[in-house]
Amino acid sequence: MPGYQGKAKLLLWEHNLLSEAFISVMACPGIECKKQLLMSLLNPLNKIWTQSEWDEEYMSYTYRLSGLLCDDQFMKTVHLLVKSFEEIKGSKIEHSTGTQEKCSPTSIANYQHSSTFLQLMLTLLLRILHFIHMAWTDQSAYDLPEIIRRAKLMSTMEIFTFLPETNSLPDNDGVDAIRVDAIGTRLREIRETGYNVIGLCANVGRSFFELDSSLFIHALVADISFMEFDHLGKFIELTFIPLVRCCPRECWDKWVLLLLESLFFYCERNFRYAWLSLIHEGRAKVPDFFGDLYGPEDKLKKLEVELVLKFTRSVSLLLRVLASKELNSGLPDLNCPKSDLKSISSSSLMGYLLLHNCFGRFSMYLFGCLVDHQATMEALPFFHALIRLAVATDDERLKQFILNEMLPTIVRFSDRSPQSGISRLRSELSSSNEVSSMDDVVCLGQEIYKVYLHNQASYYDEWRNVDRKTCADGFIDWFNNELKYLHYCASLSAPNIFPKHSVWNWEFNEEFDRYFPTYMEMLHEVDTMNDCLERKLLNGNALLERLNPEFKAKYAINSLQHPHLRIMSRMLRRKVRDVRYRRRTDEIDKCLLQLINLKPYIKQTDCPDDVMDCLEESCHPQSDLWQGYALRAVDVSINLLCNSFDGRLD
Template sequence: QLALENVVSTVFDGSNEIVGGSSEVQLALCRIFEGLLQQLLSLKWTEPALVEVLGHYLDAFGPFLKFFPDAVGSVINKLFELLTSLPFVVKDPSTNSARHARLQICTSFIRIAKAADKSVLPHMKGIADTMAYLQREGRLLRGEHNLLGEAFLVMASAAGIQQQQEVLAWLLEPLSQQWTQLDWQNNYLSEPLGIVRLCFETPMMWSIFHTVTFFEKALKRSGTRKAQPNLQNNLAASSTFLHPMASHLSWMLPPLLKLLRVVHSLWSPSVSQSLPVEVKAAMTMSDVERFSLLGEGNPKLSKGASISAEGYQISISKEGYTEPNENDIRNWLKGIRDSGYNVLGLSTTIGDTLFKCLDIHSVALALMENIQSMEFRHIRQLVHSALIPLVKNCPSDMWEVWLEKLLHPLFLHSQQVLSCSWSSLLHEGRAKVPDAHGILAGSDLKVEVMEEKLLRDLTREVCSLLSVIASPQLNTGLPTVESSGHISRVDTSSLKELDAFTSNSMVGFILKHKNLALPALHICLGAFTWTDGEAVTKVSSFCATLVVLAISTRSVELQEFVSKDLFSAIIQGLALESNAIISADLVGLCREIFIYLCDRDSAPRKVLLSLPSITPQDLLAFEEALTKTSSPKEQKQHMKSLLLLATGNKLKALAAQKSVNVITNVSMRPRSMVNSTETRVDESEAVGLAAIL
């Protein structure tokens, strides 16, 4: 099948002369493929395994169908024939292979819709009629209907926005009637124990699961294709353009937020202690998650199970007709969290509808109410899938309303737990993470590796969020520091108040809100001590923006922070070999801080003079060398040389060979190094750098 797929896609990729040609070779090739397709269509295979293979062969012909649309109808008819030939009964475990084959056939519709492009459009009504007929007859399960619906959205994306709107209305109208009813929301979503009841009412449980996952698919598949950039740009530029999913968010999202809120509440201590055994067990990690953390291959799946594209294990016999078990509940919880976060994140990318139709209080309640009870893996996922897209796409006139309520609890909690866990890892040799109770029994070493991986993953995600906050598109009003310059070159009369940047720089906005700024700045400083080069790489752009704002504004507090605390932390970070990968950028930040701030604040000179091997004469010689060149590259080299001299060549990030790949996924710190001099800071020192060198 793979060989056929490669051959067909190569011959019919549209970039060669075979397609549309008239030579004998070209015609012969086309006849060969037509003949092969006819042979496949004539096969009468009914065994599930063979049906699955035949489905793969047929969807491999997708690129061929794009240029030979006359064959599309027969392929679609054959796929429906294969689908209806397979047993439908789901109560019988012996039909699991048939269920899997049915899902694969439905997936073939998606592949063909993508590859055949507009050739499928004339057949949309026929497909819709067949879907409706099978549904009326009770011969199409929800999971299968979702896949066919997704294929429909792919087809509609080739037809244009209006067609998409019609298809979405057709697919979502039945869902909205159920989703917006208050009865099920009041019964299951009004209190934490309601979700427990839901976990034991499997038809409703899986119905909700399929509804949420289809919302995700609808958001992913609607809009304009990436292959149509001009159309996308034109539509985006048009003030009258409304994304086809925009009108559906107002009824989709409020119940979803309620659902996420009660799912999150299961981990709160007051609720978790009274949960049934099955639900408690379902809150532990799956084998797939644990094997992923350990970097091992996926475990063997239980018979009749499959891994979805989203990575959670689904029993393919489950459509709500059997008693739930621990694994079903775990997969349901993971699926709701995965798709729910993605729905929120994707909804922020289609304009400002989400920000206008939702009450920030309900969003903050759903996402942040139980942040202190969340496991690291869940916070990381929330940040990655929901909060980063929300921050990226939040209109600047709504920063005040949205960002403070969401980022304050996140920053505050993240700063506290990351500091605690990293301190434990660096001083005791083991990270303390709240996910520990969710990790099933295993060897101590494996548990420690998983804990450290969870800590590093969350650290990097939070630093990624800070990097996004500092991105150019969210800081359009940020002035540019001249690429070259001498000491005290900045004209102080041109400096602005920090307030001038609160509406056109998200970092400026964060700094003006102390409840956001303080934990965010503490995370920045901490990252330089946490032996994770990837996290430092991500957070360095945020630090660079802090430096620019300190140089460009009259904010004394920011100037003092950058000149002393940040300058010290960066040098401290250069003492760690794990930061070798970002060392050039860190030296560049040191250069900017010293050149542009040393005449406005005495701290940069004091920081350098506090280093163990520097003399005042060394500093004077360094400053004199800076005055003799305006080349940033040469100035950075002078800064690097001074730092190495001042620390007695103990800045490992600078001394590390460029050819050495520093591994930061797993700590190599021996347990005996409880009082590591590399991370200990002497509180009695004015600056404290000498203590780490």
């Protein structure tokens, strides 16, 4: 064991030895007879990752990751080990495209349903993946050596899939390019193969979902927040989609809900700004989620666009699965009787996720504002499912999203005027499939019109003594009027009160006008909570209970995860600070009034402690905070008022 000194180094040597043994056993024929042997190797491998010496030496801080990341023997054996896990599942991964290609079952299919083996294998895999993910944390940018930072960059081959004309790497600056490429390849393949293995294991069936989900949630969910778009997109396609598709109904709470909550929180936080800046400024200004890109400015811009598009398509593909018929057998048709979300959720994954507010704040930025035809086509089943749920449950929150965000975006989608940011970006990304996607999106708009607006328009026609129009004709007229209004808004100049040094954007103003009434309602609701200090409303549950029932019903606020509740919590924190300040000011004023009326009058030469004693006898304080208010009042009276009035208050 030359070169190995100390407990941690011995553990590293043992890990390499056990990994090589596992790989060798996997290479031997007749593997069905060696299940017990493989398990006996997985047990100590898992144990190594739990040792305090291992954690202290290699995992406790990001700068210590390099002890493993730069160890070629360790990385090579881990790479082969994870590959052997994939072989056990009888599948290969095509790394260049992210697609899965299932092969026929191997001779070890007899123990694919072994929960013990699955638990051991997946536990080790999750620990390895978490270790790899740690190399992408924020701190790693400063703590890891240059060779690892270079290895984390997108390879030329990866960039070539987005931009075929790109064929250059950044300058080596003395860094070993061959070794950088080897480390980068291993990092990428360990990660993607690991994702694929988990997805393939989900196809095993119920035995997979009977495993302890807490380890998966901790290892996978904790790492989502700092994943780059490209990483998380592959994670969605290779792991999330198989997990969602195969998860039994009774396991949704332990698996699907917790995984998707973190994913959609990530999307809510990053998609809005990425697409907002891309549509209106031409750059998706979320550099932390692109990785350290390199190259000329024009190619960087193209690469950012492609990365955002690819990630949006991955999310839309997941949304299509969430809305699939197989997972939503209980989703009512548009003409079915009304129902409640809780009863629908028993046989509809969409209903279940909405019941638990898994999606956070719905926004069309989650779908790329329909800019990309491929993402749009993937997301269409999800939109139709939302409409069916909104109609079946009379859910006000869904209805407002459909009418105030989805429908206006559909109108902008069909607008060809150059004033629209969506229209400009769509023209840059146009493709041969655009016509079919446009027809389908317009049909979606017609469905929304039929459900929510046609009867309203018909009543208006009757009131005007005008012949009632068919739904199709009514939609065409309504749609054309909306386009005219959109063009009118685009033609307006900035109002006089708009700051001269700022750039006027009519689309921002139009979106603000739609959102402003909702914001004012939230503000009014918080403004009525003058008892916020006594009721301790900063506690989320207390705030939820305190809301006006009509307000809660209107916006379907039924859990702490509702986005409006998060906004109102921030409003309430500002209100609490204001109430505390005003209360403190009022109490100090009361104390000052008492000091003014004290007999004998206060003199500048009086001892503050004596003044406090007199004030306390006069006030008989009831509050624990009174002493602080009184001290401030005494300080003001002696140091300011007494100076102004020659030592006497009158």
